[in-house]
Amino acid sequence: MRALDAVAVRQWADACVRSLDANREDIDRINVFPVPDGDTGTNLLQTMRSALDALLRTPADSVGTALAALARGALAGARGNSGVILSQVLRGLAEAAQGAATATGTSLRRALLRADELATAAVSTPVPGTVLSVLHAAAEAARDCTSDDLADIVTAAARAGTEALADTPRQLAVLAKAGVVDAGGRGLVVLLDTLAAVITGRPPAQLTTGHPPAQPPTPRDALTTAREAGSPEFEYEVMYLLDGTPDVARLKSTLEALGDCVSVVGDGADLWTVHVHCNDIGAAVEAGIEAGRPHRITVARFADQLTATTPTRFTRDRAVVALVTGPGTADLFRSEGAVVLDPADDLLAAITGTRARHVTVLPCDPSPPAQLDDAVAQAIAAGQDVVVVPISSPVQALAALAVHSETRRAGDDVVAMAEAAAATRRGEVAVSEHEGITWVGRCRPGDLLGMVDGEVVLIDPAADVGAMACRLVDRMLASGGELVTVLLGRDAPADLERALEDHLRTAHPEVELTTYPGGQPDQLLIVGVE
Incomplete structure (x- = not known):
């Protein structure tokens, strides 16, 4: 490949997600710095999934727009310090390719150098021997490569990164x-090697210098050395997105007084990600309130992320199983870390196959499959803790997943998920298949039905899906709401998303709209209001 285009960027992003998924557990296991929270691989995977999701929802026809979509998606969904750094690496690539249809070897050289600058600036106190050292070595190798060929430059960068990692x-x-x-x-x-594989067409190199042994070679207390050596003991990781134009220097100074691992990074426009390890969660959030509008706030307690290493038939503590239909919806739930099943699948095999001690099941339907109760009962009898959250729609399940946290006690987490689902109003637009009587009158085959919480509230024989969707959303927002989530069905009109965007921009400018290609066969769209 002589130049990187938008198609190749999509191939790379998809391959990165698959490679990180394959390496996630190994990367989590060797995570000991700056704190042994055992989640670097998971954070990188979730951040890259967020980036890929943003790219797939963006009509990118050039390498510049494709990389910009990746960077913004990574920033919005950054998980942990490693996710923040990854977002800045992608931002560097995007800035170097801005306005370009394709990226040549010279462009990639500039991109890696810019990524090195941004990633270093994102960390309050850069430390040798970390991801920054690996990135710096790759950028320097790209700069010093005597060839301008794209394949030669990316190969040199990947090789230098591997050597720096060792x-x-x-x-x-x-x-x-x-x-x-x-x-x-x-x-x-892993990401550099994947990029080299996409460009050169060769299989990814084996990272022999980077693989850890099957089990950690040292006792657990060795993983807490950084804390015991005199560094302040910060128990929580606080992250949030920030809208506006904050005084970055002042915000960093405030957060550095509270803890360490501080980063305040942006997408080059008006979206920022804030990250800090601290003990005073409230003060960290208050600093964001003074600087702009914080949202999507997440807090993780490091002590809760350290799991026992005693052998057991359970290989993980928690799992969330979602019963959904539609390929787009399934991909969306997988990107959020859920195990996805079709309601017709073998539910018992899926629940026990998670090998999780605690399993939360999200049915996503007011009438879950009949075999669910039997599957849950058998799994509980076999020693698993399985709870079914009463959820009637995939948009309610998404709200539940948004508050899911493995740092809470399992029972508290289930309660939080159930409360989030219950607070989300659900609606849908579907085509009537039969004649019948509803609360709002007679419907006939072919009529459009607008439903809220399972009851028909609107009937439109004109079959104008866009108009029906706007009327339904207006009705659901009449009792309040800040966020509208829409899953577009398999047969939804191509202009439906634009119609909703235009309507909400004028009728409800204070409301945020998020749409996803759900692909569900039975509804033209599913709506959630929070």
Whole structure:
């Protein structure tokens, strides 16, 4: 490949998600710096999934627009410190390719150098032996490559990154003591190696220098050395998105007084991601309120993320199983970390196959499949803790997943998910298949039906889907709401999303609209209002 275009960017992003998914557990296991929270691989995977989701929902016809969509999606969905750094790497690539239809070797050289600058600036105190060292080595190798050929430059960068990763234990004592390489650096090498594979057409190189042993070679107390060596003990990771034009220097200074691992990074426009490790959660959020409009606030307690290493038939603590239809909806739930099933699947095999101690099931239908009760009962009898949350729509399940947190006790987490689902009003637009009597009159085959919480509230024989959707959303917003989530069905008109956007912009400018290609066969669209 002589130049990188929008199609190749999509191929790379998709391959990155698959590669990170395959390497996630190994990367999580070697995560010991700056704190041993065991989630770097998971954070990189979720951040890259968010980036890919944004790209797939953006009509990108050039490498510049494709990379910009990736960068913004990564920033909006960044998880952890590693996710923040990844968002800045993608932003650097996007800035170097801005306005370009394709990216050549020279463009990639500039992109890696810019990514190196932004990622370093994102960290309050850069430390040798981390992902920043790996990225810097890759950028320098690209700069010093004597060839301008795209394949030669990306190969040189990937090779230099791999060599720098192998050197990280000699730069950082905590890595040497644990007998591992840097987790974030290994994740970056996976991405570079995947990019090289897409461009050259060769299979990804085996990262022999980056793979850890099957089990950690040192006892668990070695993973807490950084805390015991005199560094302040910060128990929580606080992250949120920030809208506006904050005083970045002042915000960083405030957060640095509260904790460490501070980063305040943006997308080059008006969206920022804030990250800090601290003990005073309220003060960290208040700093964001003073600087702009914080939203999508997440808090994780590191102590709750450290799991016991005693062998057991359970390989994970939690899993969420969602019963959904429609390929787009299924992909959306997978991107949020759920195990996705079709209601007709073998539910018992799926629940036990998660190998999770606690399983939360989201039926996504007012009439869940008959075999669900039997499957749950058998799984509980076999020793699993399985709870079915009463959820009637996939939009309610998305609201539940948004508050799902493995840092809470399992029972508290189920309650939080149930409350979030109950607070989400559900609606849908479908085509009537039969004649019948509803609360608002007679309907005939072919009529459009607008339903709220399972009851028909609107009938339109004119079959104007856009008009019906706007009327339904207006009705649902009459009792309030800030966020409208829409899943577009398989047979939804192509202009339906635009019709909703235009209507809400004028009728409800204060409301945020999010749409996804659900692909469900039975409804033209499903609506959730929060």
